[in-house]
Amino acid sequence: MEKRVYDFSPGPAVLPLPALEQAQRDLLALPGAGVSILEISHRSSTFTEIIEGAEANLRALLAIPDDYTVLFLQGGALLQFAMAPMNLLRGTGKTADYIVSGTWGKKAMSEAKTQGNVRMAWDGSAGKFTRVPKSGELDLKGDAAYVHFTSNETIQGVQFKAEPEVGGVPLLCDASSDFLHRRVPVEKYGILYACAQKNAGPAGVTVVIIRNDLLARGGDDLPSMLSYRVMAEGKSLLNTPPCMGVYMVKLVTDWLLNEIGGLDKMYQRNQRKAEMLYDVIDQSEGFYDGHAEPASRSVMNVTFRLPNPDLDKAFVAQAAERDLYSLKGHRSVGGFRASIYNAMPVEGVERLAEFMRDFRKANV
Numbered sequence: 001m002e003k004r005v006y007d008f009s010p011g012p013a014v015l016p017l018p019a020l021e022q023a024q025r026d027l028l029a030l031p032g033a034g035v036s037i038l039e040i041s042h043r044s045s046t047f048t049e050i051i052e053g054a055e056a057n058l059r060a061l062l063a064i065p066d067d068y069t070v071l072f073l074q075g076g077a078l079l080q081f082a083m084a085p086m087n088l089l090r091g092t093g094k095t096a097d098y099i100v101s102g103t104w105g106k107k108a109m110s111e112a113k114t115q116g117n118v119r120m121a122w123d124g125s126a127g128k129f130t131r132v133p134k135s136g137e138l139d140l141k142g143d144a145a146y147v148h149f150t151s152n153e154t155i156q157g158v159q160f161k162a163e164p165e166v167g168g169v170p171l172l173c174d175a176s177s178d179f180l181h182r183r184v185p186v187e188k189y190g191i192l193y194a195c196a197q198k199n200a201g202p203a204g205v206t207v208v209i210i211r212n213d214l215l216a217r218g219g220d221d222l223p224s225m226l227s228y229r230v231m232a233e234g235k236s237l238l239n240t241p242p243c244m245g246v247y248m249v250k251l252v253t254d255w256l257l258n259e260i261g262g263l264d265k266m267y268q269r270n271q272r273k274a275e276m277l278y279d280v281i282d283q284s285e286g287f288y289d290g291h292a293e294p295a296s297r298s299v300m301n302v303t304f305r306l307p308n309p310d311l312d313k314a315f316v317a318q319a320a321e322r323d324l325y326s327l328k329g330h331r332s333v334g335g336f337r338a339s340i341y342n343a344m345p346v347e348g349v350e351r352l353a354e355f356m357r358d359f360r361k362a363n364v
């Protein structure tokens, strides 16, 4: 087998090795079915078991209440940026409030504008998106159709530590880059959605957890594929779903349940990994300049810059010599970003922390 490296890509991102190995073992023939997941009918009993199993795993991991529906959709998080307002905002005469703490929140708001009136409930752009808002800073309207926020801003590396308080207004969350990194109180959300390719599986499938009373808000004139209600009635099988993607979500959630032991254990491990890198930053006497304010630091995406961008090339090259890849930051932030999702092994983070200490020593 070709050697695997430690890849800190923001997404598509590292998957748990046991899930990949099982997919490899069963790629030519699923046990009991005799055909590949790539060949099997989405109406077969084998696939029904897989998609129901993936949902059951998610329900177990997140203690999803019974009055919530779990959907497996296509179109990525970006389609949800439009689908949510299409179903919950369009034609209501209301406005939707957007908490914008980074690039993805901004994009979500601009997509929603195509469907109705949106308001900026908080804008972190003047502060270069280095933190999330404090509770008193939100400018919320009590009669908004919903409030939208991004639990973890993948590009800036800023993350909410708790849900914003929004009263009785439905809370919508793009959790693409921190879905399943810890347990969250699903009952606080109207809709919690996440594309799979950061923390839950491969590209091509998006998980949408929606409170049942919101399913019916979309008008009857919506195209079927864009209606939460129709997709729920069709049990995500209105048309051919991304079978391979759903299968991988099943294997990843099997790993979380059976090998990790649930999301509290996963969160402990994630915090430990993040601490290792933030400790290096904090103990570097200013050599590493963390982008996020400490209280808003992400446990998933660690963003930092070097004292001099002339060193960037050497950092990338020397990291690669230690099998550490995909560390370059987004061009809008500069510097570096280590994405340390659930599946990034502790050893990968240890190796990166050691490299960062050595690199500093050689270059201060």
Ligand SMILES: *Cc1c(COP(=O)(O)O)cnc(C)c1O
Residues within 6 Å of the ligand: 011, 075, 076, 077, 078, 079, 104, 150, 152, 153, 154, 174, 175, 176, 177, 195, 198
């Ligand atoms: C990656 C990402 C997206 C975009 O997801 P797509 O599936 O490519 O549409 C949106 N929001 C966040 C927070 C992300 O990390």
